[in-house]
Amino acid sequence: MKKRVFLSGLGAVCLASVAAQSIGFASENPPVILTVSVPHAQDGRARVIPLSEQDLRALPAISYKTTTIWTSGTQQFTGVPVLALLEHFGIEAEELEMKAVNDYAITLSVEDLTGDTPIIAYERNGKPMKLRDNGPLWVIYNYDANADYRTETIYSRSIWQLDRMTAIR
Secondary structure, rough: OOHHHHHHHHHHHHHHHHHHHHHHOOOOOEEEEEEEEEOOOOOEEEEEEEEEEEHHHOOOOEEEEOOOOOOOOOOEEEEEHHHHHHHHOOOOEEEEEEOOOOOOOOEEEHOOOOOOOOEEEEEOOEEEHHHHOOOOOOEEEHHHHHHOOOHHHHHHHHOOEEEEEEEEE
């Protein structure tokens, strides 16, 4: 009797371990939250760069304290400047197509990027953002720093739930 209880308990532990791994727990590889595609110049095939939150956190980061039209009060956003991400991976592009989980898409002109804006924010008020809180990634401008960032065009480029980016030459 005790042997059967032990064996069934061991089976339950094994099943729980397999289930946890299949849904992303107990995994050695952190989940990809941003996929960057870069077309190859000669043959048109894309180089794909899968990035986890840890990968993004390893890049140079900056923080803004700013208000937004979508949140209440001043918020602090931390993330990697888009230009820094492009430079780090040697990505040359004229435009960037950015898409959200719900397939909302925007196009940014690389010419319009500066050293510190916009950022791909992965943290809001010191905490990672969840999908239900417009995360895990949100393109943010320092809206309070410059009136030019408080326009309908810039607001429409402030894509949340970002999960894909494609370089366009």
